[in-house]
Amino acid sequence: MFHDLSATVDWSRWQFAMTAIYHYMFVPLTLGLSLLVAVMETIWYKTGNEGWLKATKFWMKLFGVNFAIGVATGLILEFQFGTNWSNYSWFVGDIFGAPLAIEGIVAFFMEATFVAVMFFGWRRVSKRFHLVSTWLVYVGTNISALWILVANGWMQNPVGMTFDPDTARNVMTSFTDVLSDTSFNKFFHTVTSAYTLSACFVVGVCGWFFAKRRDVEFARKSILLGSVFGLASIALTILTGDTTSRDIARVQPVKFAAMEGLNRGSEGAGLTVFGILKDDPSLPHERLKGMTGAIAIPGLLSWMSFGDSRAFVPGFQDILDGYTAHDGTVHASVQQRIENGRRAMDALKAYKHAKKAGDEETAAVALSVLRANYADFGYGSLSSPGDVIPHVPLVFYSFRIMVGIGFLFIALFVLSWWYARRGRYDKFRFIPYFALACIPLAYVASQCGWIVAEVGRQPWVVQDLMTTGMAATDVAATWVQVTFWLFAALFTVMLVAELKILCAQIRKGPESVNS
Amino acid sequence: MEFLQQYWWILIALLGGILVFLLFVQGGQTLLYTVARTEDERNVLVNCLGHKWEFTFTTLVVFGGAFFASFPLFYSTSFGGAYLAWMVVLLCFVLQAVSYEYRRKAHNLLGETTYNVFLIINGVLATVCVGAVVGSFFTGNPFRLGEMNQVTWTSPWRGLEVLFNVVNASLGLAIFFLSRVLASLYFMNSIANDAIFARSKRQVLLGAIPFVVFLLAALVMILLGEGYAVKADGSIELVRYKYFYNLLEMPVNAAVLLVGVVGVLFGIVKTVLAPRWRKGIWFSGAGIVLAVIALFVIAGFNNTAFYPSYADLDSSLTISNASSSEYTLRTMAYVSLLSPLVIAYIAYAWRALNRKPIDIREVKEDENAY
Numbered sequence: 039m040f041h042d043l044s045a046t047v048d049w050s051r052w053q054f055a056m057t058a059i060y061h062y063m064f065v066p067l068t069l070g071l072s073l074l075v076a077v078m079e080t081i082w083y084k085t086g087n088e089g090w091l092k093a094t095k096f097w098m099k100l101f102g103v104n105f106a107i108g109v110a111t112g113l114i115l116e117f118q119f120g121t122n123w124s125n126y127s128w129f130v131g132d133i134f135g136a137p138l139a140i141e142g143i144v145a146f147f148m149e150a151t152f153v154a155v156m157f158f159g160w161r162r163v164s165k166r167f168h169l170v171s172t173w174l175v176y177v178g179t180n181i182s183a184l185w186i187l188v189a190n191g192w193m194q195n196p197v198g199m200t201f202d203p204d205t206a207r208n209v210m211t212s213f214t215d216v217l218s219d220t221s222f223n224k225f226f227h228t229v230t231s232a233y234t235l236s237a238c239f240v241v242g243v244c245g246w247f248f249a250k251r252r253d254v255e256f257a258r259k260s261i262l263l264g265s266v267f268g269l270a271s272i273a274l275t276i277l278t279g280d281t282t283s284r285d286i287a288r289v290q291p292v293k294f295a296a297m298e299g300l301n302r303g304s305e306g307a308g309l310t311v312f313g314i315l316k317d318d319p320s321l322p323h324e325r326l327k328g329m330t331g332a333i334a335i336p337g338l339l340s341w342m343s344f345g346d347s348r349a350f351v352p353g354f355q356d357i358l359d360g361y362t363a364h365d366g367t368v369h370a371s372v373q374q375r376i377e378n379g380r381r382a383m384d385a386l387k388a389y390k391h392a393k394k395a396g397d398e399e400t401a402a403v404a405l406s407v408l409r410a411n412y413a414d415f416g417y418g419s420l421s422s423p424g425d426v427i428p429h430v431p432l433v434f435y436s437f438r439i440m441v442g443i444g445f446l447f448i449a450l451f452v453l454s455w456w457y458a459r460r461g462r463y464d465k466f467r468f469i470p471y472f473a474l475a476c477i478p479l480a481y482v483a484s485q486c487g488w489i490v491a492e493v494g495r496q497p498w499v500v501q502d503l504m505t506t507g508m509a510a511t512d513v514a515a516t517w518v519q520v521t522f523w524l525f526a527a528l529f530t531v532m533l534v535a536e537l538k539i540l541c542a543q544i545r546k547g548p549e550s551v552n553s
Numbered sequence: 554m555e556f557l558q559q560y561w562w563i564l565i566a567l568l569g570g571i572l573v574f575l576l577f578v579q580g581g582q583t584l585l586y587t588v589a590r591t592e593d594e595r596n597v598l599v600n601c602l603g604h605k606w607e608f609t610f611t612t613l614v615v616f617g618g619a620f621f622a623s624f625p626l627f628y629s630t631s632f633g634g635a636y637l638a639w640m641v642v643l644l645c646f647v648l649q650a651v652s653y654e655y656r657r658k659a660h661n662l663l664g665e666t667t668y669n670v671f672l673i674i675n676g677v678l679a680t681v682c683v684g685a686v687v688g689s690f691f692t693g694n695p696f697r698l699g700e701m702n703q704v705t706w707t708s709p710w711r712g713l714e715v716l717f718n719v720v721n722a723s724l725g726l727a728i729f730f731l732s733r734v735l736a737s738l739y740f741m742n743s744i745a746n747d748a749i750f751a752r753s754k755r756q757v758l759l760g761a762i763p764f765v766v767f768l769l770a771a772l773v774m775i776l777l778g779e780g781y782a783v784k785a786d787g788s789i790e791l792v793r794y795k796y797f798y799n800l801l802e803m804p805v806n807a808a809v810l811l812v813g814v815v816g817v818l819f820g821i822v823k824t825v826l827a828p829r830w831r832k833g834i835w836f837s838g839a840g841i842v843l844a845v846i847a848l849f850v851i852a853g854f855n856n857t858a859f860y861p862s863y864a865d866l867d868s869s870l871t872i873s874n875a876s877s878s879e880y881t882l883r884t885m886a887y888v889s890l891l892s893p894l895v896i897a898y899i900a901y902a903w904r905a906l907n908r909k910p911i912d913i914r915e916v917k918e919d920e921n922a923y
Contacts, residue, residue: 095920102654102921109610110650114643117617117632121640124633128702131625132877139622140888142615147895150607151902157921158604163905171902202878206701207625209878390700511633512705521640528644532651535662542660551920 045515047507050122053522057114058492059485060529064108064536066484069183069229070236071101072176074267076169083169093260095551097240098172102157103539107532114525122518126499126509133199133210134189141185148178183232184225191221194491195289196500201412203389203405208503223285224491227278231484234275234447237268238473238480241454243544245473248464256548258458261473265455272447279444280342286494287343287351290501291369292426293494295354296433298339299329303353303361308334309342312438315431323424326354327431340364358423370414372423375502379418382411416503428496436486436493443483450476557882558872559854561623564889566849568616569687570842573728575609576683577739577834578602580732580760582649582676585669588740588752593913595669596657596923600916601743602736603653603923604906608899610650622885626702626875627860634696634704635686635712642682649675653923677729681716684728687845688721690852691775691796693863707864720778723771730764731817731841738824738834745910754824757833761821776800781861781869789858789866799851806854810847816840 075097082090116138120127127134155163155171163171192198198215199208210216241264244257287294295303298310301321311333318328337347344351349364360371370378385407392401420426454473457463464470495501499509543550581602589595621628632639648671655661656668694715695708708714715721737756740749780795792798800807820837823830853859858869876882916922 099921103658106651106654109607110647113610113614113646113650116614117639117643120617120621120628120632121636121643122633124629125701125703127621127629127633128625131621131628132881135618135621135623135625135628135877136881136885136888139615139618139885142611142618143888143891143895146611146614147899150611151899154604154607154906155902158600158906158919160921161915161919162908167905210881210884213884387700511636512703513633513636513711517636517711521636524640524644525647528647531662532647535651535655538660538662539655539658542658546659 043510043512043515044507046513046518047510049515049518049522050510051506053122053518053525054115054118055492056522056526056529057111057118058488060533061108061111061115062484062488063481063533064104064111065183066232066235067104067239068101068108068179069232070234070267070271071097071104071239072172072179073233074236074240074263075101076172076176077263077267079169079172083165089256089259092548092551093256096256096548097260098156099543099551100243100540103536103543105153107536110532111529122511122513123499123509124511126504128207129504129509130193130196130199130208130500132207133192133196133216136210136213137185137189137192137216141182141189145178145182145185148174149182152178180229183229187225187228188217188221190491191218191224192216193500194224194495195220195285196503201408201415203386203408204393206386206390220285220289223278223282227275227282228487230271230274230278231444231487233271234268234444235480235484237264237271237451238447238476240264241268241450242473242475242477245454245463245470246544247547249467249470249474251464253547253549254463258461258463261454261458261463265451265458268447268451269455272444272451275444279441283342284344290495291352292354292357293428293433293490294343295352295357296428296430296494297437297490298351299327299430299434300339300351300353301326301328301355303351303356305340305350305364306337306348307339307343307351308336309338310334313434315434322355322358323427325424325427325430327434354427357426372417372420372426375414375417376420376423378411378414379416379420381418382408382415383418385411414502416498416500416505416508419505419508420497425497428494433490433494436489440483440486440490443479443486446479447476554879554882555873557879557886558876560886561619561876561882562849562853562859562872563846564892565616565619565623566846566853567842568612568619569849570845572609572612572616573683573731573845574735574838574841575605575612576680576728576732577735577838578606578609579649579676579679579736580729580734581736581739582672583729583733584736584740584756585672588737588749588756590748590752593917594746594749596916597744597746597749597911597913598740599653599656599669599672599923600919601740601911604911606649606653610646613646623877623882624870624872624875625877626698627870629702630696630698630704630870630875631686631694631860634706635689635694635715636706637710638682638686638712638715641678641713642686645675645678645682648672649679656923676732680729680732681725684725685715685718685721687728687848688718688724688771689715690849690859690861691778691780692718692720693781693861693869695864696862696868697865698862698868720771720774723767723774727764727767727771730760730767734760734764734821735834735837735841738820738837741824742831742834743907743910745912757821757824761825765818781858781866783856783858783871783873787874789861789869791866795857796851799855799857802855803850806847806850809843809850813840813842813844813847816843 078090078094152171152174156175159168198212200211202209241261244261247253247257313329313332315327340349341347344364352361358372362368385404389401389404497505499506589598652668652671656665697705737753740753776797779791779793782792782795817837817840820833824833853872858871860870862868
């Protein structure tokens with residue numbers, strides 16, 4: 039039904055991953071810094087304090103440099119659904135296209151309109167209109183994030199649709215179902231983590247000013263705002279991370295097992311705080327890894343997953359062999375699901391042929407078989423049960439790096455707030471440098487989060503229904519390689535240029551802007 | 554269902570029309586070393602366009618997103634099939650996005666001239682490619698759809714072959730010259746500088762002549778050539794003068810096309826003849842939006858395949874076989890009711906920013922200037 043395009047699929051995956059990684063280097067700062075800038079401008083609007091105007095303009099400049107490259111990479115990301123994943127675009131376009139279009143209509147025009155006013159309207163519009171525009175840039179960027187994450191959440195938890203065999207695609211049956219808990223969990227966790235990154239950026243840059251002993255009053259103001267904002271953001275990130283984990287445990291148990299490196303599940307499962315994965319020949323599949331030096335908190339994983347410290351959390355082997363979940367639901371083995379999936383695919387072909395031949399009776403029988411097995415449709419293209427296991431070390435370590443760095447930020451924001459409030463941010467020389475070091479760490483944590491989300495769900499592009507291999511466009515791998523390297527070179531040059539410009543702008547400092 | 558499909562096709566046509574109008578930004582980018590003679594003048598041009606480049610960019614993205622939501626089979630077939638053509642378009646828009654922001658920033662790695670060249674590349678490639686792709690809505694593309702609607706592109710050029718067709722190439726060049734004309738009209742409207750005004754006026758005439766020639770050539774070939782008609786059983790056949798018949802059989806649309814063309818020409822001719830007239834952009838701009846809407850209607854309505862395949866006629870896409878389900882079209886139709894609000898705030902902000910023409914002094918003093 040779908041061609042074997044393994045080289046094309048691999049290069050298309052590389053291209054999409056590379057674009058997404060680059061795109062998400064710029065997006066989180068846009069999401070959070072737009073809010074901070076809006077708050078700063080509001081304080082200036084209310085108090086008339088010129089210091090806040092300088093701060094607004096300084097951070098706005100950095101926002102602008104970052105914003106342009108985020109827009110550029112975002113364009114490529116959106117159109118790659120069509121260029122590289124055309125089978126996917128048709129298979130689920132009836133559902134997936136809607137949030138993308140809403141994002142465009144509701145959010146992109148708002149951003150484009152008011153970002154121009156925000157940068158070029160200082161002398162052309164009233165103070166009030168300018169302030170409203172700055173807030174609308176924030177609203178636009180965050181609404182944009184909402185809709186793209188609704189789309190992403192739907193891929194992880196495909197609901198609100200039915201399969202139409204005549205057109206060989208899924209069609210939407212309930213828009214409100216598409217707006218699932220999974221989507222909102224993703225949105226809130228992503229956005230609050232973006233705010234955290236932005237707070238780290240602000241505090242880190244100001245740490246540099248303190249380390250250089252210049253612009254300290256400006257830096258102190260920004261740190262105070264940034265650290266309070268950061269503390270609130272990291273608290274919300276942890277909270278939404280918890281709800282996201284519960285959701286993953288419910289709808290993507292394989293990803294959850296990969297996050298925990300859990301081979302064999304148990305009741306009262308412990309949360310692995312630390313562990314080192316190693317090859318273990320005794321395990322039935324080479325993708326499964328053993329663990330050494332594990333430090334676990336007993337019962338915590340069960341409690342975090344299902345709100346019950348004795349609940350059963352399945353591991354890879356349970357999922358492969360079939361298991362009964364804590365709520366009594368019986369899950370078939372992966373081998374069984376592969377057979378169901380093949381039955382569904384064969385039934386779809388039989389339905390099509392019967393329809394073409396005008397044999398309605400055979401078509402009706404085929405359709406009932408297809409409907410009965412459709413939930414496992416994607417499994418039909420797997421060659422063995424082990425194919426459902428993602429790259430465990432990448433997911434396992436990325437998750438721990440993300441969480442570890444996240445908790446480190448609590449220390450950063452508490453220290454920053456405490457010492458900046460007393461005007462003694464540089465009392466200990468390590469604090470400014472610690473703040474500065476947290477900027478790259480925030481980006482590492484942010485990227486790790488996406489690795490957990492996206493590598494962890496492989497081999498699925500749409501959970502259980504479509505594998506990444508089924509989704510790819512039938513285009514020569516050579517062409518995808520060419521475009522991959524072109525984009526890689528272009529994005530890298532753009533990134534280097536952006537970093538150089540950002541550093542130059544920061545070195546100029548807040549005094550370089552006109553109040 | 555048919556109403557919703559037609560409603561969405563009109564919305565796509567409207568977005569297409571607005572996109573072609575906003576390509577004046579790209580046209581202006583190709584005039585950076587023609588209309589401007591000094592560094593200061595060039596900076597004014599860039600900033601005049603720079604206040605609007607995001608609109609073109611966003612309209613392109615929304616055009617893609619709206620096509621995805623309403624006609625996903627077009628999205629998967631065209632973007633997946635014409636892979637290289639779309640990659641060229643995307644690549645040149647990436648160059649544009651960073652060039653405005655980076656060109657005059659300290660330590661920008663590549664230097665100001667390189668970013669100016671990026672803007673010119675974007676200006677040429679984006680206009681020609683978009684025009685040629687629109688041309689292929691009439692001339693067809695080399696693809697086949699499989700049993701599950703998966704696309705197989707039969708040309709090894711993966712979309713670049715649209716440029717080798719004389720109709721597509723003519724339409725591409727028409728859009729290229731049109732964008733330069735619109736940009737010149739926009740400069741005259743938005744920049745307070747006599748030298749730029751005079752040179753822009755000259756460019757209006759210089760661009761208008763090849764624009765009219767290439768547009769007429771493309772229109773004559775399209776209207777007098779064969780078109781892809783949908784038969785009663787849903788199969789596709791080639792019919793001579795199909796698009797000309799579409800024009801005659803949809804007189805309201807023909808009137809819209811006529812009003813659009815007259816609007817474009819009126820904006821140009823009055824600008825050339827009247828000594829200080831600055832409003833040509835609004836007449837030509839509105840005219841081109843109407844003309845493009847009419848062209849999309851000719852391509853998709855009256856039992857016509859809007860994205861035809863000459864490799865396999867029955868794989869051709871029509872607004873009926875390529876659309877989303879009724880439920881999705883209806884849901885999205887509710888969302889589209891927000892469009893007047895969007896248009897209203899864009900118009901308000903545009904007016905607020907353009908109330909006073911931009912000049913060299915303002916650009917020199919503006920710390921946010923590009």
